[in-house]
Amino acid sequence: MFLRQQVQERQVVVDHNLCFFCGACVAICPPDSIFLDNTHLSIDDKTCTRCERCVRMCPVHALSMEP
Amino acid sequence: MLSHYDAVVVGAGPAGSVAARKLAQHGLNVLLIEKRQEIGVPVRCAEAIGDEPTRPYIDIDPRWINATITRYAICNSAGDHVNVPPAGLTYVVDRKVFDWELAHLASKAGAHIRTRTSATNLIRENGQVTGVRITSMGKEYAIQCRLVIAADGTESQVARWGGLNTVPPMADFYVGFQYLLGGIRVDPTRCEYHVGTALAPGGYAWVFPKGDDTANVGLVISANHAAEVSAQTYLDRFVARLFPKANILGAVAGGIPATGALKKMVADGLMVVGDAAHQADPLTAGGINLGMIGADMAAQAAEKAFDAGDLSAQALSEYEKLWRDRFGVQHRALYQIRKIIASMDDALFGKLIRTAAQLPLQDMGLGEILLAVLRHHPQLLLESRKLITTGLVIMK
Numbered sequence: 001m002f003l004r005q006q007v008q009e010r011q012v013v014v015d016h017n018l019c020f021f022c023g024a025c026v027a028i029c030p031p032d033s034i035f036l037d038n039t040h041l042s043i044d045d046k047t048c049t050r051c052e053r054c055v056r057m058c059p060v061h062a063l064s065m066e067p
Numbered sequence: 068m069l070s071h072y073d074a075v076v077v078g079a080g081p082a083g084s085v086a087a088r089k090l091a092q093h094g095l096n097v098l099l100i101e102k103r104q105e106i107g108v109p110v111r112c113a114e115a116i117g118d119e120p121t122r123p124y125i126d127i128d129p130r131w132i133n134a135t136i137t138r139y140a141i142c143n144s145a146g147d148h149v150n151v152p153p154a155g156l157t158y159v160v161d162r163k164v165f166d167w168e169l170a171h172l173a174s175k176a177g178a179h180i181r182t183r184t185s186a187t188n189l190i191r192e193n194g195q196v197t198g199v200r201i202t203s204m205g206k207e208y209a210i211q212c213r214l215v216i217a218a219d220g221t222e223s224q225v226a227r228w229g230g231l232n233t234v235p236p237m238a239d240f241y242v243g244f245q246y247l248l249g250g251i252r253v254d255p256t257r258c259e260y261h262v263g264t265a266l267a268p269g270g271y272a273w274v275f276p277k278g279d280d281t282a283n284v285g286l287v288i289s290a291n292h293a294a295e296v297s298a299q300t301y302l303d304r305f306v307a308r309l310f311p312k313a314n315i316l317g318a319v320a321g322g323i324p325a326t327g328a329l330k331k332m333v334a335d336g337l338m339v340v341g342d343a344a345h346q347a348d349p350l351t352a353g354g355i356n357l358g359m360i361g362a363d364m365a366a367q368a369a370e371k372a373f374d375a376g377d378l379s380a381q382a383l384s385e386y387e388k389l390w391r392d393r394f395g396v397q398h399r400a401l402y403q404i405r406k407i408i409a410s411m412d413d414a415l416f417g418k419l420i421r422t423a424a425q426l427p428l429q430d431m432g433l434g435e436i437l438l439a440v441l442r443h444h445p446q447l448l449l450e451s452r453k454l455i456t457t458g459l460v461i462m463k
Contacts, residue, residue, distance in 0.1 A: 030234050
């Protein structure tokens with residue numbers, strides 16, 4: 001339970017200074033938790049499974065798991 | 068903008084604009100929406116198209132041609148290279164003008180077009196798509212329609228709202244980065260592909276001339292190899308080696324599925340075209356021509372479905388058959404070639420290039436080239452069954 005809580009507390013964070021808003025992360029997100037609106041990227045924390053696909057493949061490494 | 072259309076096309080890239088034009092020419096009421104405020108911007112592409120496959124969709128126009136390509140070079144990082152004759156005349160184009168012209172043709176055919184307008188969800192009744200919710204210039208609308216065509220690119224959400232699984236495996240997803248470089252010296256008639264495990268793991272880099280002293284210089288890598296070093300950093304290393312004094316006139320990032328087209332590209336009242344349907348070439352990830360052809364096929368099937376008054380997935384699936392019949396075998400072969408190249412070490416790839424450079428390539432098809440190379444490199448026989456099948460398929 002404690003472990004699960006810890007996992008859930010970690011979340012994907014986008015650095016808007018690095019992001020090119022290309023949508024690559026949207027394309028490979030299995031639960032469809034990433035939303036791109038021209039120049040804003042947001043991640044739905046409730047549906048995100050923390051699979052980290054987006055973090056690993058971002059072409060400019062604008063995404064990270066925090067903390 | 069009306070409250071009811073026969074068809075709504077989401078995304079005004081080449082595929083969306085061709086689909087909208089074809090349906091409008093058939094006498095249907097069509098709305099084409101584009102989330103960006105301008106069509107063709109930002110460019111997320113290396114911008115190469117073939118002359119012959121483009122002609123059915125737009126008159127060749129020097130206003131959007133930046134460079135005319137008559138040679139391809141395949142290079143490795145050790146300095147070996149082979150010149151390969153192109154399958155046909157190729158252009159490097161200005162997508163800003165090219166995409167705009169295609170949308171303009173849709174407009175002339177009678178389609179309604181709105182930019183800065185995004186789809187926010189599908190409206191469905193008993194599983195059948197009956198409309199689409201959109202936000203246009205900040206206002207929300209519910210548009211009724213009988214068919215939605217999702218041409219919303221690699222990050223397509225419309226297809227997912229329609230229940231189609233569009234998420235590619237990481238191994239078959241290319242991530243890329245590209246600069247438009249200025250102040251460089253390049254052969255204005257030659258496109259270069261650069262292959263190497265340290266250079267672009269699971270992918271390749273390219274130099275596509277854009278006229279004068281400019282070129283699109285970019286690369287794609289497999290999403291599986293992007294965690295430690297980003298695509299951008301791989302490209303920075305490549306540019307530092309080849310064009311250390313270049314100016315950066317533009318930069319784009321992107322991701323592109325290299326799976327081959329989705330098996331399911333239709334649902335009840337929904338069709339998916341272009342990058343949204345993974346129609347890009349599974350080897351090179353080039354998708355402009357394929358997206359336009361896919362859109363054309365979708366429009367052909369949709370016209371029949373409208374004429375028959377049946378927009379069910381069953382009726383629309385004619386489109387999937389058209390695609391499979393034309394590209395199914397070929398794209399499976401290209402997919403295998405990518406896997407084979409990705410599994411080679413740099414030493415073997417260098418040998419292949421040097422062998423190929425000795426062959427009279429201008430007189431040979433790609434399949435013959437593959438088989439000739441195979442004779443010189445029997446170790447490839449480990450891969451031979453796939454390779455020979457692939458070669459035979461391409462020779463046809």
